[in-house]
Structure formats: C-alpha cells, structure tokens
Amino acid sequence: MKLLTVAEMALRELSRRRGVLVLLLALPLLCYVVRHGQVGQSIRFLMLGLAWAVSTAALFASGTSRHIEPRLRLSGYRSHHLYLGRLVAMWLLGLAVATPFFTLVALDHGGEVRLGALAAAMALGVAVAAPFGLLIGALVPRELEGTLILLLTISLQVMIDPADSITRLTPFWSSREIGTYAVDHTGPEYLARGVLFTVVATALVAILSTIRLRTRLHLRYAGR
C-alpha cells in the first residue's frame, strides 16, 4: 500500500509536467525519424532514444525526491517503499511512452520486423533505463552531474564500434541487440544479459538508497 502510494504520487507529479512529457515522447521520435530510411537503424535508434528518455526522467525524479524522502522515512515509510515505489512509477511511465512507438513501428514496418521481439526489446529497454537513471541519481546528488553522466553513457553507446567488446558493458546494449533481433537474426542471450543488468542496477539502487535513508546509529527508539 505504501509502495503504491509512492508510485502513484510520483506518476501524478510527472504527469503534470506537460513539457517533460512532450520531450519524453519527442526524444525517441526524433531518434526514429532521423534514420527512418533504414529499418534496422531506425529501430535501434528508437530503442536508444526510449532508454535515454526514461533514464533521464528517472534521474530527475530521483533528484526531486531527494530532499523529501528523509521526512517520508520519518513519516513511517521504509527505504524499499520509496525506491521501489519510484521504480514502479518509472517503469509504468516508460511503458506508457513505449506503447505509441510500438504501434508506430507496427504500422510502419509491421511486415518487416518480429513484433514480439520488438515488444521485448522495448520492455527490456524500459526495464533497464528506469533503475539506471535512479542509480545515477543515487550516486550523484546534483542533477547537472547526473545529466552529464547520462549523456556520456548515451554518447559512448552511439559512438562506439558495435564490434568492440566494451559495448557489452553499456547499459542499453541488450535492448539494442534485441531490437536488432527484431529485424535481423541474433541470439537470445541478450535478453538474459538485459535482465541481469536490470537486476544488478536495481540492487545497486536498493543498496545506495538504503544507506542514504538508513536509521542513523546514534538514534535509538525506546522500547524497540
């Protein structure tokens, strides 16, 4: 119940930032449109744009709640209510952003791509992007630094040679590859790798949030 209340309020807050919502939709759309002539490229860029948008939203959601979460802890919330509630909100937001793009690609290239794989790639992209944005927000307290780290990550993923082994370490590689699989033929191991990345990023967010929002050692409650 507490977790869902946090998720609901995070969604309500984001849904009132209309400019942000427009930009969240514009970013993947632009990525898709600029490579529209090439099916594979446009879908891979769409994946990247979607992940970028969701992780940026998660980063800023983490920033806006940084000063409020300590008082929510005092109000009876546990750390996991707060970070999981926010994560659920970002996943739902990401799926809401992804859905129109899935429809767009289905209408645009429905006969040329595997729609099931495309849906999996989008879901995985959102699944990875939300905890990744929260993780940057947990690691770097200031939004400017966080935004630059995110930009650096995305730039690296765009510029790096896909044949280079370091690409496998970048957070959005798996969803990109499943996006590729939706068009071409690649192995299913990317799905497992993407899920693993999601789990690791979520675990790191959990650890960092729990440390930041811990009950301090000097504070003792009588009778507990």
Next chain:
Amino acid sequence: MIDERWLQALGQELARHRLTPEMARHVVAEAAAHLRDSGQPALRAFGTPQRYAAAVAESLASRHHPARRPPGRVRLRASQITKRYGRRTVLRPTDLTVRAGEVAAIVGANGCGKSTFLRICAGLLSPDSGEVVVDGVLGYCPQDGGTYDFLLPEEHFVLVGAGRGLDRARSRRLGRADAATLQWEPAGGVQARHLSGGTRQKLNLVMAALGDPDVLLLDEPYQGFDRGTYIDFWQHVWRWRDEGRAIVVVTHLLNQLDQVDQVLDLTPGSREVAA
C-alpha cells in the same frame, strides 16, 4: 471596516487568544448587539479587532487558561551531541531532554548549529558523537523545501498519511482540519509550487503534525507567516503541549521564550539550557 468583517476578524483574534469557541461566539454576539443598539461603527466603539480581542482575552485570562498538566515521561533525550564540518566545530557537547507536555526552544545566532542539532535529533544527520533516544513517533518540519512542487496539498496529506497508516479520507480530513486552524483552506487544483512561501510552510507544518506524532521537531516553521498566522502557530504549539506532546522549536524570535519550558542557547559561549 464593515462591521460584519470586523466581527469576523474579532472571532479569529479571539481564537488566537485561545478562547473557547463558545466564549468567542458569546463575545462576538455581545459586541454585535452593542453595535446594533448603539448604531456606532465598530472601529469607533471598540477599536481594532486585535486590540479589543487582546483586552477581552486579558480580562478572561485567569478564568479561561486551562491548568497545565505536569510534564510526563521523557520523549526525547539528546546526550553529548557533537558535530564538525571539516575543521569547523558546529556543535560542542550538547544535551537536551524534553518530556511529554513540554516545549523546548533552540535559539542562537546564524550558523551556530540550530538546524544541525534538530536534524541530528530527527536522525537525518549523523553526529560525530553522542546519542539520541526517542520515545514515540517523530514528526519533523524543515525550514524550507520538504514538498513536491507538482503535487496538490491534499496529495501531500495522503502521502504522509499513508506512511502513518491513515487511509486517504482520514488523511485529507485531518490535513484540512489542521490547515483550517492556520487560517488556510487548501484550494483544489493548486499545486505546491503555486503556494506562497508562508502557505507552503503551513503545508509543511500540517504534514509534520499529521497523525499526531509524540515528538515534534520544528525548524523555524513560521517563515513567511503573516502576523495572525504566526500567532496561530504558537497557539498550535501550546495546544500540542497541552495534549501531551514534546515539542522542540528552532527559533530566533525571542518574544515567545518566556512561555516555553526550556531554552537551549547554542550561541558559542552560552551553551546551556535555561529552564
């Protein structure tokens, strides 16, 4: 001033002076009857509502101030708290004990560690040494911030209320009731970012007190309040004290210090608790 508005203002001022609602209604009715009979304008007959209410309250003070209950058990005990930021010592060993039904004021010059001490008591900041023992539920009101810009006040009530185990309807009802006592009616559809500084602090205060915490830690919560709301705030503090809560208020305004139970002065060189 139109008499109706004068009478309404008188009612509010009487409430601020802690007259019971029945007594306030009685005084307002008597004043209205006098104005009707005499045909005089209210300002000429009684002066300003503030002055007349103060005069009435003073004359009734001995009869209508409830007797103080003796302080109860210790709700907050901070022992030997110290804090340094780099080379700068912010808090030298500092102690504070507050019982149920007591108000403690933390005073001192800017930068002497008032907010730091309160944040340590709330468990939001670790001290370099010392310990804090709390008996009961904590409520904390920060100096500023502490709200979501794009959420409505009632959504803040629901958010905090859910943490305290209250359902939505009760959270809203309690929040609205507390807001009304601060002369604030949270209008539907107004997000926190559109509230004035003073109203946002009222929201902060209502959030801190929601669910009746046993210990209230208030960090200069009246910033931006107008005169009337400032008085209302202190009436809240006295009411909470009478209900048996332990309250710690960080303040730099000295005109209420004669009414609090203890004053912790954190100004370097005068580190002591005055009872």
